[in-house]
Amino acid sequence: xxxxxxxxxxxxxxxxxxxxxxxxxxxxxxxxxxxxxxxxxxxxxxxxxxxxxxxxxxxxxxxxxxxxxxxxxxxxxxxxxxxxxxxxxxxxxxxxxxxxxxxxxxxxxxxxxxxxxxxxxxxxxxxxxxxxxxxxxxxxxxxxxxxxxxxxxxxxxxxxxxxxxxxxxxxxxxxxxxxxxxxxxxxxxxxxxxxxxxxxxxxxxxxxxxxxxxxxxxxxxxxxxxxxxxxxxxxxxxxxxxxxxxxxxxxxxxxxxxxxxxxxxxxxxxxxxxxxxxxxxxxxxxxxxxxxxxxxxxxxxxxxxxxxxxxxxxxxxxxxxxxx
Numbered sequence: 001x002x003x004x005x006x007x008x009x010x011x012x013x014x015x016x017x018x019x020x021x022x023x024x025x026x027x028x029x030x031x032x033x034x035x036x037x038x039x040x041x042x043x044x045x046x047x048x049x050x051x052x053x054x055x056x057x058x059x060x061x062x063x064x065x066x067x068x069x070x071x072x073x074x075x076x077x078x079x080x081x082x083x084x085x086x087x088x089x090x091x092x093x094x095x096x097x098x099x100x101x102x103x104x105x106x107x108x109x110x111x112x113x114x115x116x117x118x119x120x121x122x123x124x125x126x127x128x129x130x131x132x133x134x135x136x137x138x139x140x141x142x143x144x145x146x147x148x149x150x151x152x153x154x155x156x157x158x159x160x161x162x163x164x165x166x167x168x169x170x171x172x173x174x175x176x177x178x179x180x181x182x183x184x185x186x187x188x189x190x191x192x193x194x195x196x197x198x199x200x201x202x203x204x205x206x207x208x209x210x211x212x213x214x215x216x217x218x219x220x221x222x223x224x225x226x227x228x229x230x231x232x233x234x235x236x237x238x239x240x241x242x243x244x245x246x247x248x249x250x251x252x253x254x255x256x257x258x259x260x261x262x263x264x265x266x267x268x269x270x271x272x273x274x275x276x277x278x279x280x281x282x283x284x285x286x287x288x289x290x291x292x293x294x295x296x297x298x299x300x301x302x303x304x305x306x307x308x309x310x311x312x313x314x315x316x317x318x319x320x321x322x323x324x
Contacts, residue, residue: 250307
């Protein structure tokens with residue numbers, strides 16, 4: 001086969017030099033990118049289906065890409081949100097409104113919202129939570145942060161002009177999917193807020209994509225910006241041996257939430273090549289991080305993701321309320 005290739009090359013382009021080393025590197029890079037995209041899509045589909053099941057609605061999906069046409073923007077509370085940015089936020093357009101409503105309900109019922117509150121939301125995405133909060137935080141302030149520049153730029157162009165008390169900041173943190181060429185590490189960042197000025201912090205499906213040391217940094221930053229007695233609502237994947245056994249029994253083999261690989265003691269992932277696609281921790285690891293930050297637990301909620309709990313909380317992921 002190799003001799004045949006040489007004869008064809010010599011007859012067509014005798015002076016052409018084929019650099020196999022560069023070609024092999026490019027193929028390897030493309031293969032890694034392909035695998036990352038596959039895992040991202042699987043994570044999105046898993047989250048969409050989980051929320052659809054919890055909302056008792058079928059996941060209505062239109063294969064716009066397969067049809068060869070550009071997907072229309074999502075119409076949401078007076079905003080036309082580009083389809084690609086919606087999908088980067090997680091789940092998809094068919095469950096965007098339902099998830100947004102579920103988040104707002106959980107926030108209201110667990111940590112409460114007052115019109116004068118100052119809110120911080122790391123991982124704000126395209127404004128799935130920010131947009132409905134504009135109807136509540138009429139006298140307060142909202143600060144959204146994300147690693148996806150295009151989402152932050154869209155929010156700044158579309159939400160801030162209507163609601164100047166809502167501002168958005170891009171953190172140029174290196175992230176496997178949202179910002180692979182980022183220049184910063186999480187430990188290099190500081191939330192754009194003064195000490196002891198924040199009433200509420202919310203982060204949905206953020207710790208589920210962060211390494212333990214990065215979660216520790218965020219928790220210490222939360223302690224810095226929170227007012228005494230202020231509250232945090234965060235979600236995570238928390239496991240022990242029984243929870244893992246339930247997940248392996250309940251979830252399909254291709255699920256991104258089986259956490260079959262140990263990354264470090266008390267930390268497991270589903271795909272070692274793409275660890276931040278979904279990452280889980282033991283309660284002991286999370287408890288230590290919270291303690292070291294100076295924060296304390298108010299309440300812990302069990303999630304439905306593993307199928308282990310008979311009466312899980314309102315979300316697929318586990319949740320916690322923290323305070324300063």
